[in-house]
Amino acid sequence: MINCTNKNTLNLNADKKSSLKSSLGLNSMESMIIKGVGYKEHYHKGQVIFAAGDKGDHVYLIESGWVKVYRISAEGRNVSVGIRNPGELMGLADVMLGEDRKCFSGAISSVSLLVIPEQEFKKLMDRHPTLAKKVIKLLSARLCEAETLVQGLVCREASSRLALFLMNLCEKMGEQTQNGIRINLHLTHEEIANMVGTTRQTVTSLINIFKQENIVIYEGRAIRIIHPDKLLNWVI
């Protein structure tokens, strides 16, 4: 799935294509069209952007920063269903279905958004079929990602899911350095646990093992993957 050419770099082949497609940022023309009808909002790390039960009446374009989309169970358990990248649209499905939000959305870094009211966004899709096609591709890619999450939860151990999650972070936002790949996103073990579908304790134990095996190191709260090849052994 992912090829490691040497201990410090990652070469992503077929899956990289798929992953690039799944980021599906807007091109400059599409962004320009949207900017004409939206207004800006800024969120600090930790702030909630929308909550389950809110009316799904806005689409968001993430101009900068990273956003987690998650659900909260009746018992208060927090389950991540995805991380949204800069350049991506967010909050589409509920708007397209005319339904209330089922998920929460929260800033996991400082975030700037362009907020587009539902009716304006729908008018734009009618006027610009390329935007409608982009929305179709984006929803398709997110569906595939969600199905991959389902498969991972059934078929993979927590250790494998955590390793895969870190590999995906490398791919999405990793900075290649001379000493491995740096993920400059400050996530607590609790947040990682919610994103991997396990407990905080399990994440802490596994990260300790990864540290002992010289796979990762923490630099403040950023993570550096110094041996992606060894991390890959945990994915399989």
Place this chain on the structure above:
Amino acid sequence: MINCTNKNTLNLNADKKSSLKSSLGLNSMESMIIKGVGYKEHYHKGQVIFAAGDKGDHVYLIESGWVKVYRISAEGRNVSVGIRNPGELMGLADVMLGEDRKCFSGAISSVSLLVIPEQEFKKLMDRHPTLAKKVIKLLSARLCEAETLVQGLVCREASSRLALFLMNLCEKMGEQTQNGIRINLHLTHEEIANMVGTTRQTVTSLINIFKQENIVIYEGRAIRIIHPDKLLNWVI
């Protein structure tokens, strides 16, 4: 989420609306448009319609019967990601992304399909914006369903997932009878286990408990839910 008014009937409120939306069958006009460019295929129960790795170059309209969509892990574990209903389009996401199939699709009853080549389907979407909008809604609904599966796998016990699965089957294809709701779909415990994300042994044990508690009975291989209210207690 689901209201039971008495022991043998189910009243579905807000979630029924959502579920009805998620079935999202085509209207007669849309079906007619599609019928002009597709050809028919028939499958027996158990036959594979498409397989992971196949080129995603056809969209399918299910004219009759029920289809499961599933993935198979490297270790051969089979994980269901959804059941597709009569009247629904299937195989959309890979076609929209221009990618190979990631899932398998298999007939879980006798199935009649209309098969539409990718290019024909895309031309139809260009010519008929209402069809493109239906595709957007369908993908949105499936994304929400897949995210609900993710949440269920993390937050619910196998018993709760099995009860919820049976409730969903009631809603999708149940026949209301004087003695409960009959689900006339012949699924093995192995198949149910794949759909619920657990083992065959667990499904067998749980079904035995449901039988002992007079919640379900088997009639041949069809299941009758005689006490949906009691089944609901297992969902929560």
